[in-house]
Amino acid sequence: MKNKERNLKNQMIKSAANGLIKIIGIKRCYHYMMKYVKQETFQDSKWIASAVGGAGIERELIERKYFDNMIEMEFEGKRFYAPEGYEKYLTNLYGDYMQMPPKEKKSGVAQRKNMVEVENNIPEISIIMPVYNSETFLYLAVESVKRQTMKEWELLLIDDGSSDASGRLCDAYAKEDARIRVFHQENQGITKTRNRGIKEARGEFITFIDNDDEFVEDIMEKSCSYAKKYRADIVKFGYRVEEDFPNGAKEVRDNCIKQQLIITREQCGEEYQNIYRSGYFNMIWNGIYRRTLFEDKKLMFDESVIMGYEDWIFNNQMYLIPKRQVIMDYVGYIHYQRYQHSTSKKFHPNQIEANVKAAEAEYHLLRRMNQEYGTTFTWVLRATDYLIDILFLFERRGCNYGYRDKKKALKWVRSQKVFRIFHKKEQLGNLPKQRKWMAVLFDRQWYMILLILADLYYKFILWKKLRK
Structure with a gap:
């Protein structure tokens, strides 16, 4: 039986x-x-x-x-x-x-009245979510917005030419909640999609969320409250990273400042190191931004960047614009780095050029702060950080570059102005011993040795994570 x-x-x-x-x-x-x-x-x-x-x-x-x-x-x-x-x-x-009708369907008059009410009520914050082939995780991201304790928001779902059910799911969400607006477009990439969201946003503030991440349920209420209390143009908060690996291992880490900071434009130089360590520059979705910042300064995402480093470029360009900023000592965002799904795990040739653009943006920021605020930031140490990032790009999933391709890419990087600092021997004295040797190998074009050492170093870091 x-x-x-x-x-x-x-x-x-x-x-x-x-x-x-x-x-x-x-x-x-x-x-x-x-x-x-x-x-x-x-x-x-x-x-x-x-x-x-x-x-x-x-x-x-x-x-x-x-x-x-x-x-x-x-x-x-x-x-x-x-x-x-x-x-x-x-x-x-x-x-x-x-094609299954709801049990209780509103009349056309009621629906039109509801839409008019939504349009007349300007939301406090516009949440921009680019959507691309995320049918598996879209539910979690949207639900994290709908669970917010603050209800005066609008969610802009921008379907960037998805080939799965994501676009249809977006339409379904919009039908069940009038605060959700959907835009469909041909595939254009993350930067153009975010720019589309900025143009369509109506809220006093703007924020961003990836289509496979989550907000903590009270972060919109807290960040908007801080923005009004301190008359801040930007409020940044901490975030949690949940990273998984091919063998099933998982690492959870928080990136958050230890003590809240409230800084004016004049304090940006002296507080730069603390703010840098808080993860301010790495991400765009760990904060809210007053919409007038985009309108007054015509600041948008660099549309030549296809995948990666667009947040770094944007944040470095934005840093000195606000009159006042708040850096919260609170984790308000959960970022998932899923091995098979996350774009941060994948390689794209455009990432090398984007890395250089991010380096240029930070180089100009440090130079400007040295000139205007009397700071003494040196570029050489940060240049080695960007070089390490480039070397690690070759380790990402989907990179099929052979040695000749890698050598060609590194030669091009070496020719860029922001990396010519390695030509100056007097600057290398400011580096720790390991980074000094890396800079020397790069400057002398000993790329084979440099790539071998970078591969070993990357695998050592991965081994340490897997041991935890």
Whole structure:
């Protein structure tokens, strides 16, 4: 009897898997389902959460009782069998894009009235989320916005030509919450997509979130409150990084200043080192920005940058513009570095040029602070940081550069103005011994040795992380 019941349940799972594939076309659902069939773990229907790929979806798991009976379903002329209640689950999750009307639909007049009210109510903050092929994790990112304790926000979902179900999911979210606006465009890259969001934003403040990350639930309320209390143009907060590795290991680390800082433009020079260590310059999504900063200074993201370092360039250009800034001693953002999904783990040839642009932006910032505020920052140490980043780019997933390609890239980097400082022997005396040798190898064009040492150093760092 038990075997008969087990076979029936497995058959139900297979039918549901086939139906899900026909509806949203995600082939991996079948593999997830089959994995659970083999393990015979039908309990609590958790196979559904794994099938659609998002851990957060477990909050809305369909009750197991709905799987007692099978029903015939039809989609786009195709018929298949699935457990009773499966339709309800998918409708709750994906909304109208499956052509299933809601139970209580507002009249056209009511809908238009609702849209007018939303347009007339200017949100306190505009949250810009570029979306690209993130059907698996989009749910978590959107839900982290909807859970905010402050409700006066608008979420701009900008679908950058996604080839999966992300665009349709965005439309579904917008239909269930009038504060969410959706824009579809052909694939243009992260910088053009963020610039589109800035142009469409209506809030007093602007912030950003990646389509696979999460906000802490009270961060919008806290940061906007600080901005008003201290009349700040920028409020930055700390962030948590959750990084996973190919072997299944995971590292969690917080990047946050120890004591809150409130600085004016005149204090930017003396507080630069503390602010730099807080992670201010690395990311764009760890803060809110007064919208007038973008309008008055015409400051936008560099659209020649395709992937990586666009945040560094932007933050270095923005740093001396605000009259007052607050750096909070509070972690308000969770950044996931997933090995298979995160763009920060992938290689793109444009990243080398973007690295140099970021170096140039910081070089001009340090030079300006030395001239205007009397600081004595030296560039050579930061130049070695950027050089190490370039060497580590070659270690990223997807990099198929051979030695000749790497040599050609390093030769080009060496010819750039910001890296010519390594030609000056008197400057190298300010470096620690290990970095001094690296600078000498780079300047003398001993690239083979430099690349071998960089590869060993990268693997040593990775080994240390995996040991934790």
